[in-house]
Amino acid sequence: MAAGAMSLAAAGLDSVEFPWLAMAAWILVVAAVDLYPVSLPRGGFVTVSPAFDYAAIVVFGPAVTAWIEFISTIVVRGLIKRSPWRRTAFNAALFAATVFVSGLVYVKAGGSVGSISLPQSIFPLTLCGITFFAVNSGAVSLAIGLSEGVNPWRVWRLNYLWTAVHLAVLLSLGALMAVVYIYAGFWGLILFAIPLVFARHAFRLYSDTKRELYDFIKAMSDIIEEVDVYTREHSQRVADYAVSLARAMKLSEKEVQSLEYAALVHDLGKIAWSTRGALTKKGELSEEERREMLGHPRTGANIMIRVRALHRASQIVRYHHERPDGKGYPLGLPGDEVPLSALILNVADAFDAMTSDRPYRPALSDKQALEELRRNSGTQFDGKVVECLMTLHEQGKLRNATSAAESVNWAHTGW
Numbered sequence: 001m002a003a004g005a006m007s008l009a010a011a012g013l014d015s016v017e018f019p020w021l022a023m024a025a026w027i028l029v030v031a032a033v034d035l036y037p038v039s040l041p042r043g044g045f046v047t048v049s050p051a052f053d054y055a056a057i058v059v060f061g062p063a064v065t066a067w068i069e070f071i072s073t074i075v076v077r078g079l080i081k082r083s084p085w086r087r088t089a090f091n092a093a094l095f096a097a098t099v100f101v102s103g104l105v106y107v108k109a110g111g112s113v114g115s116i117s118l119p120q121s122i123f124p125l126t127l128c129g130i131t132f133f134a135v136n137s138g139a140v141s142l143a144i145g146l147s148e149g150v151n152p153w154r155v156w157r158l159n160y161l162w163t164a165v166h167l168a169v170l171l172s173l174g175a176l177m178a179v180v181y182i183y184a185g186f187w188g189l190i191l192f193a194i195p196l197v198f199a200r201h202a203f204r205l206y207s208d209t210k211r212e213l214y215d216f217i218k219a220m221s222d223i224i225e226e227v228d229v230y231t232r233e234h235s236q237r238v239a240d241y242a243v244s245l246a247r248a249m250k251l252s253e254k255e256v257q258s259l260e261y262a263a264l265v266h267d268l269g270k271i272a273w274s275t276r277g278a279l280t281k282k283g284e285l286s287e288e289e290r291r292e293m294l295g296h297p298r299t300g301a302n303i304m305i306r307v308r309a310l311h312r313a314s315q316i317v318r319y320h321h322e323r324p325d326g327k328g329y330p331l332g333l334p335g336d337e338v339p340l341s342a343l344i345l346n347v348a349d350a351f352d353a354m355t356s357d358r359p360y361r362p363a364l365s366d367k368q369a370l371e372e373l374r375r376n377s378g379t380q381f382d383g384k385v386v387e388c389l390m391t392l393h394e395q396g397k398l399r400n401a402t403s404a405a406e407s408v409n410w411a412h413t414g415w
Contacts, residue, residue, distance in 0.1 A: 062103025
């Protein structure tokens with residue numbers, strides 16, 4: 001907030017003459033775009049207005065653009081949406097600071113105000129975009145992390161890391177918008193606003209689709225647990241353990257997401273009619289029942305693979321009972337051919353199974369389960385995964401995993 005105030009103060013002292021009429025028109029357009037943000041699952045929101053910010057920096061310079069963002073945010077977040085004053089002030093100051101700092105970078109790198117020439121302007125525009133992305137996403141991640149008690153670095157990776165690929169798109173749109181405005185004036189800006197509104201709508205649909213995929217997987221997980229009452233909430237706990245392990249072992253967020261999906265439905269194959277009786281049987285399984293149960297990873301994976309978005313997760317389910325020593329099932333693959341995500345799921349599943357009550361035995365203590373994992377490390381369970389789980393348990397972090405959430409964002413982010 002202090003940085004935003006300093007930016008506005010510097011902008012106010014700027015020798016640039018404020019084009020009041022054009023500035024007012026730009027504020028109206030930016031405010032209209034910002035009225036309908038797309039919410040992020042890990043907190044915060046995004047809009048498509050960075051294209052207007054880049055264009056305004058080129059057309060008006062950093063000073064005017066900082067005031068455009070500050071005023072439009074106060075109008076939208078404070079007066080229209082009635083957001084808490086603290087958040088409104090934070091977002092207004094953040095957006096002003098973001099565009100002012102990135103605008104200064106643009107000017108210092110050789111970018112001109114009031115005109116644009118290609119390819120000379122590509123380099124300063126690129127530096128401007130990188131600065132915009134770093135300042136904006138970094139500050140919002142920090143604010144969300146501090147307010148919710150979540151690691152800001154995790155928030156940034158979940159919500160913003162992959163969005164860097166959109167940088168070139170937004171930069172090119174901003175540059176093109178600047179050219180159109182310089183030669184066509186306000187009406188050129190209006191013409192550009194229309195496709196961006198539709199782009200925002202398409203983006204929201206994409207975001208909703210990603211969210212609905214997660215909801216669909218959770219619904220399938222609930223169905224599995226309705227079939228087997230002894231594993232109630234088992235899938236969610238396994239997913240939490242697996243996500244915690246995956247992040248500790250530095251898997252990418254894309255892999256973490258696929259692993260969470262797989263963990264939530266890793267027992268999907270057990271709902272087949274042939275295995276239902278074995279799920280609640282208190283005595284030993286017959287050979288036929290045992291054979292049917294051993295096939296559940298393949299059955300579950302064959303169901304999941306029908307959904308294109310779950311192809312990667314289906315392979316994790318298929319291999320999650322394979323072992324490092326090659327004695328797992330259903331394929332008996334050697335450990336070096338089993339994906340790390342599947343080995344992680346194997347350990348997470350085993351730990352929760354051992355520490356939960358089952359029809360044939362009471363739950364083990366955490367200490368007993370960890371000892372069993374250690375005893376079979378390198379044979380039944382991957383040694384590095386077991387070591388990681390024990391470390392997390394000692395640190396008290398194993399039971400505090402944060403579920404992965406779909407990362408949906410464009411570039412203009414707020415809290």
